Amino acid sequence: MSKRSSIDQQAWWKNLKNHxxxxxxxxxxxxxxxxGMLVTNVIPETLEVEQGTVSDQDIRSPLTIENKLETERLQLEASDAVEPVYSKKTRYAQNQLERIQDIFHSVDQVQSQIDERISEIEEASNNSNEDDMTIEELSDSEQLDLLEELLPxxxxxxISDDAFLILLETTGEDLETAQETTTSAVYDVMEEEIPMDEVDDAKDRVESKVAIAAVSPDLLEAMIEISRFGITANxxxxxxATQEARESAIEAVEPVMIREGQLLVExxxxxxxxxxxxxxxxxxTEEVPLYYPYIGLAxxxxxxxxxxxxxxxxxxxxLQTNNTHLLMYSTIYMLTLILLKLVSLTHVIDLNGITFLAPVAMGTMLLTTLLQSRVAIFTSMIFAIIASIMFNSESSGIVNYTHGIYIFFSGLAGVFFLSKSQRMMRMLQTGIFVSFINILVVIAILLLKNAQYGWFDIGTNVGFAFLSGFISVVLAIxxxxxxxxxxxxxxxxRLIELSNPNHPLLRKILLEAPGTYHHSVVVANLAEAACESVGANGLLARVGSYYHDIGKTRRPHFFIENQMKIKNPHDNISPHLSKTIIIAHPYDGADMLKSHKLPKEIVxxxxxxHGTSLLKYFYHKAKQNDDKDEIEEKEFRYPGPKAQSKEAALVGFADCVEAAVRSMQHPTTEKIENLVRKILLDRLTDGQFDDCDLTLKELNKAATSICETLQGTFHSRIEYPEDDLSKKEDNV
Structure with missing residues (x-):
């Protein structure tokens, strides 16, 4: 098997990754x-057009916006079309009646004052004719002055002075008749609606009503003049009300909208x-600033x-702490965008639905397999937003919601089906699942558009959506x-690949340390079950168990599981040397794994x-041999580090359990469980789980799982009769 060098082994990345x-x-x-991937999709399209020229193409609106100038024009027309609202002012009639009554009341007051003044003058005069003339002249002039002081x-x-003088000269019942007739006539006429242009007609009507009064001609003229004065428009x-009606008309005008895709010019x-x-x-047009879309995209x-x-x-x-994984995520992210961009450029091919080939599920499948399904789900949302802009060449607007929805569901389909299992066959099945979801989404989109599509168009759309799933899975694999x-x-x-027994290191263990190989297989079974019970990576624990004792192959006979029919070499060496040999095997193994470029998790x-656990057997043996010198416990402890992950901690726990149970005489279920619980307590009190995030509840689940697995391994067997047993031994 060829050795692959990852970026983590590159010197330049080692120096850079923790910056x-x-x-x-x-x-x-x-x-x-x-x-950079999206900027070409938001470059504003400008047309070299001028007023009065003829358009050489159909021009449609790229967005939906209100035409405010047209809206304002329609609102102004609606406001101007509103007729003024007229109403009868009932208070006006009362005001005019009060004015007329005020005139007659003022006349009555002036008459009373004049009577008092005449009496005073008569008493002071000598009753001469000349004095009488003076009194008459002064009384007429003063009457008007007094009246002007009382009236507005x-x-x-x-109202003319003659009319006032006639009223001043009228007394008794005639004055009362004049007041009643005048006010009654004015009231009757003012009860009717009197527009501005009908005031003269109303005054004529009130004059005709007053004219029937049985009074002297002079008084009648005064009454007519006062009644005409009392008539006004009401x-x-x-x-x-008019302003409110106009505002209602303005509000009733719907905004004039230019819709996205609307044909502006033929x-x-x-x-x-x-x-x-x-x-x-x-x-x-070129009059609009061109930098706004770039700012919006940014x-x-x-x-x-x-x-x-x-x-x-x-x-x-x-991704929270591992910058190598962040770099890998970024690589998958950029690679997916590049593929989406290439597919978006196929819109120039006049083939309906070709852009549905977009293999976005490739990116989400890789992220699910290599990282985590939740990361892939979140990323699929980002891909959908980006795709809605990237595929806008088929839309009249800046955002193509059709492809945004399609990319979103296609990406999620690559996550949900694959997250349950990540075997190669599962990935192939995921491709079929993605194709099925793509077809459903495309059919839904076509139905939503409610257009009359031909069978060929429907077939191409569905066909390209179907191919997208297979392209995605082929690229992902x-x-x-x-x-x-x-x-x-x-x-x-990768873990399944590393678990292949033909791997050079596994074959090395099998050939050079067969006991260790068997021990590792049993530990793998225990550790996998324990990890799965607490939600850890069981497959990682299994593969890690296969390789955890690879360091023993350097000195296989110094480990008891490989000492078959040979004397234990530790009996002839000092405990300190034995300690050195035993303690070296985890670190020898780590060096061997690193030299073969196995993943860091396995290393x-x-x-x-073993963490920092104590080699109790050799520690106590050393104390027995050295009666004088004080032996420090730390000399017989592994230097660590302690387990940093759940998988490493449970592999170490399973390793101790397997070794202890293998040495038991006549193991029973109760003995095994007591031993497992004792080992768990010892490692817990020794602090071997301090650096991993295992809880007490999880440790209890892990111990229970290991006990159940061991019960299956050390199940009771049928005891053969002695004669039958000897026959079987003879046949071996």
């Missing part, structure tokens, strides 16, 4: 790469000023990469070994499966 700013650089580079200016200006435009049509304004509004990609960075740094996966080898990823496929299991 503090490397992760930031990777995410920034992903953003720049994504921007408007009333004084609109039916006029209501400003508030081929051969003259581009008028209105059409040119619409073209400018949707950004198809914002979208920045948000996507920021969300991706947050998720990958927060999710409990190897073909790329998987290269990605695994290049980035040193330990996928299930870690070999190096950590």
């Amino acid at each position: 503090r700013y490397l992760r930031i650089f990777i995410f920034v580079f992903l953003g720049i790469f994504t921007y 200016t408007e009333t004084i200006e609109q 039916y006029m435009m209501d400003e508030d 081929e051969g049509q003259v581009i008028t000023g209105e059409i040119y304004q619409q073209l400018s509004l949707v950004g198809l 914002i979208i990609i920045s948000l996507l990469i920021a969300m991706l960075a947050y998720y990958l740094n927060d999710a409990k996966t190897s 073909g790329l998987l070994p290269f990605v695994e080898a290049g980035f040193g990823v330990l996928s299930p496929t 870690d299991i070999a190096e950590q499966h």
